[in-house]
Amino acid sequence: MRKPHSPFLASIYEQMLMLRYAMATVEAYLHWIKAFIRFSRMKHPVELGEAEVQQFLSYLVTERHVAVKTQAQALNALVFLYRTVLLRPLQLEMKFTRSQRPPKLPTVLTQSEVRALLLAMPVHLRLLAQLMYGSGLRLMEGHCCK
Template sequence: MDTQSKPPKLMDRVKATMRVKRYSPRTEKTYCYWIRFFIRFHGMRHPSGMGAPEIKAFLEHLAVERHVAAATQNQALNALVFLYRHVLEQPLGEIGEFSRARRPRRLPVVLSHEEVLRVLSHLSGPMHLMGTLMYGSGLRLIETCRLRVRDIDFERQVITVRAGKGDKDRTTLLPTTCISSLQKQLTTATHQLEYRLHHGQVPVTLPHALDRKYPNAGISLAWQWLFPASRPCCDMDGKVVLHHVHPSAVQKAVKHAMRAASLPRPGSCHTLRHSFATQLLNQGTDIRTVQELLGHKSVETTQIYTHVLGKGFAGVRSPLG
């Protein structure tokens, strides 16, 4: 039999389907992990010969034996639902009741304005600017890493977040204090592009198939990463490209800064975003506006910050005053 007539392997089909549906590379990697895990758990049986009972057993195993978090269990379930619905095109039916990982309700760690400034004082260069944007604009870590030159509007003092969580675009605040640093960063991006144009014309990575539609977009200033990686790499097609800075590098820098700031409670990059939300609400900003700036799908997600501030009690006072 001719090898070219062989049907594609399951995982190749999964990846191809996800790319057609424009799933992010991170989601693709995560879903492939859970699908492989599911197959190994059931002794390398092909998923087409399994169904709801096997999925239920797998989810039970994750919760009872591996003690995964609720979000992790839901992630695994989403990956398998995607596999059966969009790749195998087999209806799953009802999975039925299964042991769900506990979802503890914890309030987010937030910092005061003074504490944030202490943290930022221990960051320098691009890392300082990225930390400032997470706090001053409420950006997620990955949204900060993915900023491009075209996303900064100095005239309107607006930052455009493209393909954020849920693949949605939104705009948020551009703090006045960031303008000077951002202009310097744009100048750096311009100089780096000029250097690359004279040394091999390495393009930046582009969303979806934009490089085929606009062949020169990858070497145009507007599409350059604001925070590029230190060196080029190969993409999934083996092409040499320049990616944005890796989120882990920023996480490491912010974690070190928070330790150096001697905070009373541990924090992360997301703590800066949490602090942005609580500061706005403390200033009297309408919760719907805060929801839009953060890019939350539901206002219920944003309301968690009212509990952090102790404003969820409708004016009730303690008997002791």
């Protein structure tokens, strides 16, 4: 991910890197902070408060129909923004509509499907994929081996 053009978002990006956040977390948090700003008609978060945060989190559930973990990630991004960047921690008793969407079960491949998938891979990647699969690693856990 490249550094954002906006000075405000760039400062958040730099702060998260300084705190050694994972790049995936940095990208996700910046996405939700930008979504919050767009939802608030491009107002700066300093001008916004808990009421707007609650409205945004409720909007995610009622209009966008996001999953529980997606709403939680958006909340965590805004908690980071207000606590760490703006130094104005949000109250923990916020009242917003919580997602009721049940978690989606992951798709599990059969042994023959896994075998076919591995055989379809280029040879130079197959061993890495076999090691990751055999040891139970997730994709991001094997990301260092590019």
